[in-house]
Amino acid sequence: SANALGMIIFAYLCGSISSAILICRLARLPDPRKFGSGNPGATNVLRIGGKAAAAAVLICDVLKGMIPVWLAYYLNVPPFYLGIVAIAACLGHIYPVFFHFKGGKGVATAFGAIAAIGWDLSGLIAGTWLLTVLLSGYSSLGAIISALLAPFYVWWFKPEFTYPVALLSCLVLYRHHDNIQRLWRGQESRIWHKLKKKT
Ligand code: G3P
Secondary structure: OHHHHHHHHHHHHHHOOOHHHHHHHHOOOOOOOOOOOOOOOHHHHHHHHOHHHHHHHHHHHHHHHHHHHHHHHHOOOOHHHHHHHHHHHHHHHHOOHHHOOOOOOOHHHHHHHHHOOOHHHHHHHHHHHHHHHHHHOOHHHHHHHHHHHHHHHHHHHOHHHHHHHHHHHHHHHHHOHHHHHHHHHOOOOOOHHHHOOOO
């Protein structure tokens, strides 16, 4: 339907607005693409800019996934296309049309898109991320474990969305290949470094 196509384009454009780059620019912080891990996401903004900027990036990136899916849902876009709207928002974040198609890893935006499905599901995913990060100190490991488990959670709670969520997970995992190598070699940086002010 026309609604579905319009929402898919809208979702991709929303996703393409890089909160990390824009918020760092507004706050006169260094460009997250040039410092830390080089990733324009909340984790790297925490690394280079601190908690407030990182929280703002996290909220905006989650909303980029949540708003298009919610809007599409209220416009009666059918479930199959809701999945495509979610994927479009994430692809926008990862390959942003406004920033030379060089974006982030899709964690917060995928979470936002999935959160639009239900609070039970998003609570479970957020809990998995938080627990992993608290135990390990690695933000990337939280994303990797959450992406691996999310398809099983959704299959349990809302089986009709298993395929799109599995696809989102694949995207997020694929974007973490550098993190996976760093974790493997024991060279990944922990977010606790910043919080505990250790170097
Ligand atoms: O949210 C992205 C996170 O999982 C990894 O980010 O900057 O540590 O590569 P970063």
